[in-house]
Amino acid sequence: MSDPAINAITCPACGGTVEMRAAGYSVTIVCQYCSSVLDVANPDVRIIERYQEAARALAIPLGTRGTLRDVEWEAIGYLGRSEGGYYPWEEYLLFNPYHGYRWLTTDGRGWSFGTMLTATPDYVSHGVLSVNGETYDAFFRGDAQVDYVLGEFYWRVAAGEQVQTADYVRPGTMLSFEGNESERNWTLNELLSPKEIRAFGVDPPRPWPGSGRPPLPHQPSPYGANLKSFLKLGLITFAALIFIIILFGRKGEPQAFTMALTPGREAISQSFGPIMLPRPRQAVTISAEAPGIDNLWVDIDYALVDRKTQASYEAYGLVEHYSGRDSDGAWSEGSRDKTTKLAVVPAGTYDLVVDASASRWSGSGSSSSYATDGWSGSEPSVSLDIRIAPGGFFLSNFWLALIVVIVPIGFLLWRHASFETARRNESDFAASDSDDDEDDE
Amino acid sequence: MLSVNCPNCGAEVVFRSPALPVKVCDYCRTAVTRIDDGVRAAGEMAVLPFDVSPIRIGTRGRFDGQGFDVIGRVRWGWSDGAWNEWLLLFADGRDAWLGEAMGQFMLLFEKPLEGSLARVVSRLAKGGDATIGDKAMIDGIDYQVADIKDAVCIACEGELPFTAPAGWKVKSVDFRSNTGACASFQHDGTEASLYTGRYVTLAELHPQDLRALDGWTIPSFAA
Numbered sequence: 001m002s003d004p005a006i007n008a009i010t011c012p013a014c015g016g017t018v019e020m021r022a023a024g025y026s027v028t029i030v031c032q033y034c035s036s037v038l039d040v041a042n043p044d045v046r047i048i049e050r051y052q053e054a055a056r057a058l059a060i061p062l063g064t065r066g067t068l069r070d071v072e073w074e075a076i077g078y079l080g081r082s083e084g085g086y087y088p089w090e091e092y093l094l095f096n097p098y099h100g101y102r103w104l105t106t107d108g109r110g111w112s113f114g115t116m117l118t119a120t121p122d123y124v125s126h127g128v129l130s131v132n133g134e135t136y137d138a139f140f141r142g143d144a145q146v147d148y149v150l151g152e153f154y155w156r157v158a159a160g161e162q163v164q165t166a167d168y169v170r171p172g173t174m175l176s177f178e179g180n181e182s183e184r185n186w187t188l189n190e191l192l193s194p195k196e197i198r199a200f201g202v203d204p205p206r207p208w209p210g211s212g213r214p215p216l217p218h219q220p221s222p223y224g225a226n227l228k229s230f231l232k233l234g235l236i237t238f239a240a241l242i243f244i245i246i247l248f249g250r251k252g253e254p255q256a257f258t259m260a261l262t263p264g265r266e267a268i269s270q271s272f273g274p275i276m277l278p279r280p281r282q283a284v285t286i287s288a289e290a291p292g293i294d295n296l297w298v299d300i301d302y303a304l305v306d307r308k309t310q311a312s313y314e315a316y317g318l319v320e321h322y323s324g325r326d327s328d329g330a331w332s333e334g335s336r337d338k339t340t341k342l343a344v345v346p347a348g349t350y351d352l353v354v355d356a357s358a359s360r361w362s363g364s365g366s367s368s369s370y371a372t373d374g375w376s377g378s379e380p381s382v383s384l385d386i387r388i389a390p391g392g393f394f395l396s397n398f399w400l401a402l403i404v405v406i407v408p409i410g411f412l413l414w415r416h417a418s419f420e421t422a423r424r425n426e427s428d429f430a431a432s433d434s435d436d437d438e439d440d441e
Numbered sequence: 442m443l444s445v446n447c448p449n450c451g452a453e454v455v456f457r458s459p460a461l462p463v464k465v466c467d468y469c470r471t472a473v474t475r476i477d478d479g480v481r482a483a484g485e486m487a488v489l490p491f492d493v494s495p496i497r498i499g500t501r502g503r504f505d506g507q508g509f510d511v512i513g514r515v516r517w518g519w520s521d522g523a524w525n526e527w528l529l530l531f532a533d534g535r536d537a538w539l540g541e542a543m544g545q546f547m548l549l550f551e552k553p554l555e556g557s558l559a560r561v562v563s564r565l566a567k568g569g570d571a572t573i574g575d576k577a578m579i580d581g582i583d584y585q586v587a588d589i590k591d592a593v594c595i596a597c598e599g600e601l602p603f604t605a606p607a608g609w610k611v612k613s614v615d616f617r618s619n620t621g622a623c624a625s626f627q628h629d630g631t632e633a634s635l636y637t638g639r640y641v642t643l644a645e646l647h648p649q650d651l652r653a654l655d656g657w658t659i660p661s662f663a664a
Contacts, residue, residue, distance in 0.1 A: 002653040007491050024492020025544065027522040041522055043490055072658065097493045098643060098651065098660045100544020118545055118640035119621040120585065154543050156521040182573060184587065 013050050021076045022095045026152040062151045066199035071099050080148030110216050111197040112189035129168050136168035136175040139217045139427045171220035215423040223416040234405040254389035260381045261358040273351035283392035284345050289337035289385045290319045301355040306348045315340045341392045358382050448482040458530050463601045472604050487596040487607035495651050498599045502646035508532045513599030517592040547623050549636035566633040584616035
């Protein structure tokens with residue numbers, strides 16, 4: 001068994017049948033045919049103001065139903081409002097007999113879903129209030145008036161009615177105060193997503209910056225969420241990098257070999273092994289050191305050859321050291337050791353084939369004790385120590401990866417900052433630095 | 442439970458609460474009042490105007506772990522609207538009011554006006570006035586006067602703690618807090634009473650047997 005939900009009344013001004021959707025709550029109805037304002041608080045309907053004009057066409061025709069946040073609502077009232085004729089906005093009164101009233105508000109930049117609070121907000125500090133443990137910052141203060149009314153309301157509403165208003169915001173939500181000498185009300189307005197407002201058959205407005213209008217006071221920065229996820233992603237990537245570096249960069253037990261080279265002679269080829277590479281893929285670090293060399297360079301060609309497949313991984317190394325004396329005094333340059341890396345080598349048993357030749361440098365001559373007999377066979381041999389170990393840390397890769405992570409974060413930070421500046425410039429309580437930004441433009 | 446016949450129409454009239462003296466006859470709207478040796482008719486009550494309240498006599502629910510039945514209702518009007526006050530009878534015999542206005546609900550228990558009273562309350566109890574924003578501490582909770590109305594009884598139904606004749610005038614003052622706690626003060630020119638409680642949602646009352654309304658789905662919390 002179900003009771004009727006609609007009470008039909010006859011407009012005493014035009015005789016039209018007006019459907020009352022919130023009987024028992026509604027006090028004022030504006031006739032949808034002649035726009036006359038009717039008092040429906042009592043069974044005998046009275047005319048408050050008589051009009052004879054067609055009702056305005058609304059974006060959401062009254063009687064439209066839509067589901068928001070899992071509850072079906074019916075639009076039963078409409079208010080056109082403004083700040084003394086400026087900054088107009090629209091409010092739809094929504095009703096569900098089991099859930100009471102809600103508001104749907106728009107000024108053309110987005111839609112908000114308002115719930116009247118039953119508890120007054122807590123004072124936190126100057127310009128800051130809190131509701132349910134969440135803080136709201138003062139944004140705007142003014143006087144709102146009613147310019148146009150249609151449909152039914154639970155209070156005596158009339159065009160020209162004025163209230164004081166104050167808005168406090170946090171991303172996604174606006175806390176609005178409306179008050180006069182007999183009433184004080186607080187409403188929490190949650191910004192609806194474009195998808196949500198389609199429930200009432202409305203096309204969502206274009207968001208900032210395409211709209212050409214500043215963002216809504218409680219609009220969350222569209223970059224804020226991305227920024228958060230990029231920061232999170234960046235942190236995860238960074239952690240993964242460190243992990244990979246530790247895992248793959250961890251060097252295995254090194255193996256050491258020594259070769260004897262005579263400067264000026266043909267290259268010597270020598271094979272060392274076996275070298276076991278256990279992991280499916282790994283970097284290999286080969287370092288060469290020729291202790292004590294001077295005015296000598298040693299060219300080293302490495303080939304890491306898989307015993308089974310004969311696959312060869314090649315690299316090149318050079319150790320060199322020079323010294324002398326000129327008009328500026330003694331000088332020396334070069335390095336007696338050199339580390340070479342192979343990036344990815346598959347698992348296997350390898351031989352390291354080293355082709356190395358040492359050469360004497362005689363360019364600046366005089367101070368070198370061996371300079372005069374440059375290519376003589378009497379040169380003492382040079383010892384070349386070679387160490388090979390699986391693993392190795394590629395610092396350049398690390399920096400590259402870090403840049404890949406940091407660049408988008410930097411870009412998002414910049415976009416976020418320009419959004420927040422555009423948003424705050426609308427506020428009565430704009431911080432001084434954003435005022436400066438405005439002056440600069 | 443007391444079952445009698447209506448002195449006016451003879452229909453069965455059931456008093457569920459032994460503490461409540463009045464029951465409006467469901468058939469002829471006669472206020473049936475308990476007296477020492479039975480009942481007597483105390484006049485015909487006005488017809489309740491149509492409304493779409495989701496509550497009705499017989500709706501059940503729970504509050505703070507205690508089950509209740511809706512057994513009575515008074516409808517009040519004022520210059521700019523009207524509201525319902527539903528009488529709840531709890532399983533332990535206590536009663537409370539569920540105020541329903543502007544789609545919001547207040548659940549209130551009567552609090553005796555005795556001991557030390559907040560200044561505003563004691564001024565109101567003496568027939569004085571209050572102003573919006575006046576502060577009052579009741580049971581350790583800070584309240585502010587949120588609403589002052591001169592109300593008139595429109596109609597009533599069911600079991601009631603008093604006869605509520607149409608045209609009965611009361612001053613009604615509502616208090617709010619920053620916690621959702623609320624209070625209500627009423628004075629009819631001779632007697633004053635104070636009620637304290639808090640705002641509730643229909644969902645948190647776990648209601649059963651809500652009123653079904655054409656075209657609307659009874660919410661899942663009441664199914």
